Amino acid sequence: MEDGIAALTRELSALTTPARVRERRRALLALVRQRFQTLGQLAPEERRTAGGELNALKAEVERLATERLRALEATGVQADDAFEPDLPTTPARVGRVHPTIAVLRRVNAFFGSLGFDVADGPEIETDWYNFSALNLPADHPAREMHDTIYVMEPDVLLRTHTSPVEIHAMEERTLPLRVVVPGKAYRNEDTNATNNSMFYHYEGLAVGDDIQLGHLRWTLNAFLDYMFGPQTQRRFRAKYYPQVEPGLGVDLLCRFCSGAGCSVCKVKGWIEIVGAGMVHPNVLSAAGIDWTRYSGFAFGMGLDRLVMGATGIADIRELYGPRMSYVPEV
Numbered sequence: 152m153e154d155g156i157a158a159l160t161r162e163l164s165a166l167t168t169p170a171r172v173r174e175r176r177r178a179l180l181a182l183v184r185q186r187f188q189t190l191g192q193l194a195p196e197e198r199r200t201a202g203g204e205l206n207a208l209k210a211e212v213e214r215l216a217t218e219r220l221r222a223l224e225a226t227g228v229q230a231d232d233a234f235e236p237d238l239p240t241t242p243a244r245v246g247r248v249h250p251t252i253a254v255l256r257r258v259n260a261f262f263g264s265l266g267f268d269v270a271d272g273p274e275i276e277t278d279w280y281n282f283s284a285l286n287l288p289a290d291h292p293a294r295e296m297h298d299t300i301y302v303m304e305p306d307v308l309l310r311t312h313t314s315p316v317e318i319h320a321m322e323e324r325t326l327p328l329r330v331v332v333p334g335k336a337y338r339n340e341d342t343n344a345t346n347n348s349m350f351y352h353y354e355g356l357a358v359g360d361d362i363q364l365g366h367l368r369w370t371l372n373a374f375l376d377y378m379f380g381p382q383t384q385r386r387f388r389a390k391y392y393p394q395v396e397p398g399l400g401v402d403l404l405c406r407f408c409s410g411a412g413c414s415v416c417k418v419k420g421w422i423e424i425v426g427a428g429m430v431h432p433n434v435l436s437a438a439g440i441d442w443t444r445y446s447g448f449a450f451g452m453g454l455d456r457l458v459m460g461a462t463g464i465a466d467i468r469e470l471y472g473p474r475m476s477y478v479p480e481v
C-alpha cells in the first residue's frame with residue numbers, strides 16, 4: 152500500500168495536463184488523510200514514526216504536484232483543462248410533489264383511517280348529476296352562484312363541484328357507505344387571490360343507519376385537529392346549502408391576519424373552510440335511497456384553501472402559476 156501511494160506520487164511528474172495533476176494531487180491527499188485517521192490504532196512510538204512518514208509523503212505530493220504544474224504551465228499545455236474535476240457541478244433540479252397533491256394525500260390518509268374510500272368520477276357531467284339530483288332544480292336561485300361552464304347547453308357541463316360523484320356512489324355502492332371525493336371542479340369565475348376558474352374540490356359522504364349531526368361534527372373536528380392542530384380556532388355556524396338540511400359552515404381564524412382582517416379573508420377575520428350538513432331527503436331519494444330508513448352527512452371544501460392554510464401560500468394563483476422554482480415545503 153505504501154508502495155502503491157509512492158508509485159502514484161512519483162507518477163505526478165509524468166502526467167501530461169494540469170487537470171490530471173490536480174486530480175491526482177486531490178486523490179493522493181485524500182489517501183494521506185485516510186492514513187492519518189488510522190494512526191490512533193498504533194502504539195505511541197510507532198505512531199510517531201508513521202506520522203512523520205505521512206507528513207513527508209504529504210509534502211512530497213505537494214512538491215511534485217507544484218513542480219509539475221509549473222513545468223506544464225511553462226510549456227503552455229492546457230489541453231484538457233476545460234474539464235476541471237475540482238469545480239462544483241451545477242446542482243440538478245429535482246422535481247417535487249405539487250403542494251396540492253401533497254395535501255390531497257394527507258387528507259386522503261386521514262379519511263382513509265376512518266374507513267372512507269376514495270371515489271372518482273367524470274369531470275364532464277350532466278345537469279342531473281351536477282344540479283337536479285342535488286336538490287338544485289332548474290329554477291333554483293343557488294344555481295346562479297355556480298357560474299357554470301357548459302360543454303353543450305343546457306345539459307352537459309363541467310362539474311362545478313365533485314358532488315356528482317356522491318350521487319354515482321350512492322347509486323352504485325351498497326349501504327352503509329363512506330366515500331371521499333377529491334377532484335377538479337370548474338366555474339366561470341374571475342380569478343383573484345382566493346378564486347380560480349379551475350380548483351380542487353374535496354367532498355365526503357357517509358350514508359347508513361342512524362347517522363346524525365354529532366357524527367359529522369366529530370368527524371370535522373377530528374379532521375381540523377389533524378390538519379391544523381387542536382389549538383386552531385374554529386367556529387361552526389348554521390348555513391344554507393340546498394343539498395343538506397340542516398347545513399353548517401366551518402370557519403377557521405384567518406392565519407394571515409389572526410382575525411384582524413386582510414385580503415385573504417376579505418376582511419372578515421375568518422375563512423370558511425368546510426360546508427357541510429345532513430344529506431337532504433330529496434338527494435337521498437334522487438339517488439334511490441329510502442330516506443325514511445337511512446340518513447347521511449356530507450361535507451365539501453376547496454382543497455386549494457386547505458393547501459393555502461397548510462403552506463402559508465396567500466394567493467391561489469401561485470398554485471397554478473408558471474413559477475417552477477416555487478417549491479415550498481409541505
Ligand SMILES: [Zn+2]
Nearest residue numbers: 405408413416
Ligand atoms: Zn385575514
